Amino acid sequence: MDYRKLGRTDLNVSALCLGTMTWGEQNSQDEAFSQIARAKKAGINFIDTAEMYPVPPRPETYASTERYIGNWFQAQGDRADWILASKVAGPGNGISHIRDGQLKHNHEHIVAALDASLKRLQTDWIDLYQLHWPERSTNFFGKLGYQHQEESFTPLEETLEVLDEQVKAGKIRHIGLSNETPWGTMRFLQLAESRGWPRAVSIQNPYNLLNRSFEVGLAEVSIREQCGLLAYSPLAFGMLSGKYENGARPSNGRLTLFSRFTRYSNPQTIAACSRYVALAREHGLDPAQMALAFVTQQPFVTSNIIGATSLEQLESNLGSFELKLSEEVLAGIEAIHKDQPNPAP
Template identity: 85%
Template sequence: MDYRQLGRTDLNVSALCLGTMTWGEQNTEAEAFAQIERAKGAGINFIDTAEMYPVPPRPETYASTEKIIGNWFKSRGDRADWILASKIAGPGNGISHIRDGELRHNRKHIVQALDASLKRLQTDWIDLYQLHWPERSTNFFGKLGYQHSQDQLITPLEETLEVLGEQVKAGKIRHVGLSNETPWGTMKFLQLAESRGWPRPVSIQNPYNLLNRSFEVGLAEIAIREQCGLLAYSPLAFGMLSGKFEDGARPANARLTLFSRFSRYSNPQSVAATSRYVALAREHGLDPSQMALAFVTQQPFVTSNIIGATSLQQLEANLGSFDLKLSDEVLAGIEAIHQGQPNPAP
């Protein structure tokens, strides 16, 4: 396993990060434990979760993912072996069951959310605490066509950073990260942090995969120049790039089979592009999932690639992507497909 510096910190995280958002919904605690054990054995030291998980979010399963991770730490006593990341939810997104749905990145909500996460995770600190999505109305979760809301009441970014700084000083969190953020938001957070002495964001967790390379347009340069690297989520586009949904197939218990809300990568353009990527992989004797994951991991602006699985078999295949070095011919094929159908999914 390769290890990469997290921002400008003294932490080195594994190039693959263990994603957890199915734990407590599609995966039992025992299955989650098996995934953690296998990932650790492969050299992964980085695990990412969120107060909102598992997905889809619903009151009956709320926060069970963090509880599962906390139970692992308690039973194994290996908290110090892990770089742990979690997130505070933002407003909207149909989650009225979290803090009565009035979710803000203000003092009250940050302290409440963080303390609750620490309790569930059974730990005294979180290494990377991320704002799951912006409080303001902007382009994230596949939204296109920016529409400005001049009168929207939002927590000043200054207040958010100030409170996070207090939590760092208190030892509850070590570093701060962004998620589903825009170029403007990322640079504004960085500028405020540097000018006011507040915690400087060390990472940004946004979607990035063969069907959605929009991160390359406005954020890749920021990630490299500002050392605020990408933690890539959805590297397989909800499993589409694995090829298991080819020709309209819907395997039992797959996320796209179970939950209609995950349609972001299922539009006709994405389906057509996916078929071309899957065919390219098979033409070169590659596993489609591993080709897609290897492409993400090797990007210079990526700090860590967040892999998730609902079975040990899937996890094993995902882990195997790290050892795959894509040839110039394969990379040229990927670029040809991308040029013909750039970013078919937002």
Template identity: 80%
Template sequence: MDYRQLGRTDLKVSSLCLGTMTWGEQNSASEAIAQIERAKAYGVNFIDTAEMYPVPPRADTYSKTEQIIGDYFKQRGDRADWVLASKIAGPGNGIGYIRDGQLKHNRAHIAAAVDASLQRLQTDWIDLYQLHWPERPTNYFGQLGYRHQSGEFTSLADTLEALDEQVKAGKIRHIGLSNDTPWGTMTMLQLAEQHGWPRSVSIQNPYNLLNRSFEVGLAEVATREQCGLLAYSPLAFGMLSGKYANGVRPANARISLFSRFTRYTNPESEAACARYVALAREHDLDPAQMALAFVTAQPFVTSNIIGATSLEQLDSNLASSELQLSAEVLKSIDAIHKTQPNPAP
């Protein structure tokens, strides 16, 4: 397992990060704990969660994922072995049940969210605390064609000052962004430099063979500012594994279970998937491992967030860390991307 510096901090995180959004929905607590143990044995030291998890978000499952992780820490007593990341939700997206709709990124709501996460996680600190998506209206979750909307939102300065208070209190060590834009990322970094507030050490955005839009503007920011990408959905909800080929919908698979997940299932995405899967098999590679290895190898990626619903899937995902793609495979990947760029942004 490779370990990489998290931003400009002294923390080293594994190049694969254990994602948790299925825990409490598709995975039971015992299955989740088995995943943690398997990942740790492989060398993973980085785990990512969110107050909103599991996904899809529902009032009756809200916060179960953090509770499972907290129970693991209590049982095993190895909290210090992990770099723990969590996130505060933002307004909208039908989650008004979280903190009774107190979802702004202001001082009061951030303090309440941090305290609640700490209690559920049964820990005194969170290593990386991220804004799950911007409070302001902007492009995220696949939205294209920016159209400016007026309206009030917590200023980024007020948000950073509130996060600074949590860092000074020792409740969080570092901060990060998620689902943000080049403007949002650079503005947060500039404000931090001007006022001595915490500097964002990472940005967690989608990145996979079907969606390489991060490369357009954010990759330069991530590299020059040492605010590396924590890549989520590296398998495009499993589409790049090939298991959904030709319209197949395996029982208990995420896209089969939840009709809301359509981001990666449009005809262009399915056509591109077929080509990537065929390329992998042409070179005797597992399609999922090829897709994961591509993401992990990008120089602007700090860690690749893998998720699984079974130990068999997890083992395969972990093994991708040992795969180095040949120049021939990389050239073929870029050829496919050139003809079918970003079919699922």
């Protein structure tokens, strides 16, 4: 396993990060524990969660993921071995069960969310605390175009000020962004540097063969500002594994179980995905491992967030780290991308 600097910090995170979004919905606590143990054995030291997990968010399963991780720390006593990331939710997105749904990135909500996460995680600190998505209306969660709205949202200054307070209190070590835009990222960085507040060390946005929109604008920001990408959905909810080819719907697949996830099911996405799967097989590669290897090797990526619902899937995902894509494979990927760019933003 390789390790990479997290922003300008002294933390070195594994090139693969253990994602936990399914724990508490598709995975039991015992299964989560097995995944943590296997990831640790492989050299992963980075684990990512959020107050709203598992996904899809439901009142009945709310915060189960953080509880599982906290129970692991309590049972194993290895909290210090991990770089732990979590997130505070933003408004909307069908989560009225979290703090009555009136979510803001203000002092009240950030402190309440952070304190609750610390309690569930059974730890005194979170290494990387992220804003899960912007409070303002902008283009994220599959929206490419920007339509300006005059609206009231928590000033970014207030958000950074309360995060600074929590860093000084020792509750969090560093801050990160998620589902952010180039404007939002640069504004957060500029404010932090001008006011002496915590500087974002990472951006957690979607990035995969079907959605390379991060490369437009944000990739340059990540490299020049040392605010690297934590890539989520690197397999596009499993589409790039090939398991949904020819209309297949495996009984335990997320796209089978949850009809709300339509981001990767449009005709253009299905057509492009089939070409990527065929390219991998043409070169004797596992399609999922090819897709993951492509993400991990990008120069603006700090860590690639892998998720699995079984140990077999996790084993395959871990194996992607050893795969180095040939120039021929990379050329094939670029040819497909040129013909069908970003069909699933």
